[in-house]
Amino acid sequence: MDRFHVARSMKQLMKNHPRYRYMKRALRNYQVDSLFLELNSAVGTMDTPEEEEKLAHFLAFLTHHQETIKDYRSWLQEKGVDTTAYRPMGSAEAMMNQLAKR
Numbered sequence: 001m002d003r004f005h006v007a008r009s010m011k012q013l014m015k016n017h018p019r020y021r022y023m024k025r026a027l028r029n030y031q032v033d034s035l036f037l038e039l040n041s042a043v044g045t046m047d048t049p050e051e052e053e054k055l056a057h058f059l060a061f062l063t064h065h066q067e068t069i070k071d072y073r074s075w076l077q078e079k080g081v082d083t084t085a086y087r088p089m090g091s092a093e094a095m096m097n098q099l100a101k102r
Contacts, residue, residue: 003027003028003069006027006062006069007024007027007028009058010023010024010027010039010058011024013051013054013055013058014039014042014055016047017042017045017046019038019041019042022034022038023035023038023039023042026038027069030069030070030071030074032066032069032070035062035069036059036062036063036066039055039058039059039062040059042055043055043056043059073086
């Protein structure tokens, strides 16, 4: 899982929520605790019961997989790997369009 797919799902669900920009910022900066704080604060504020249910499922999914949305480079650094030349997850996918055009 990478931030692109989490961000896409979060946008589909939360784009009209007043705290959405803070959620995006937390995800972009790998601030997992802040992201969960923002998402949990949205519980009970959604427009419809269906949106509340979708938020509950999204939160459960992210809670189960929260280690995977952290920056993989921090894991490698803890193991002593030099990650200065490493790019964030999802960087390769963005380049696929450019390669396909060539």
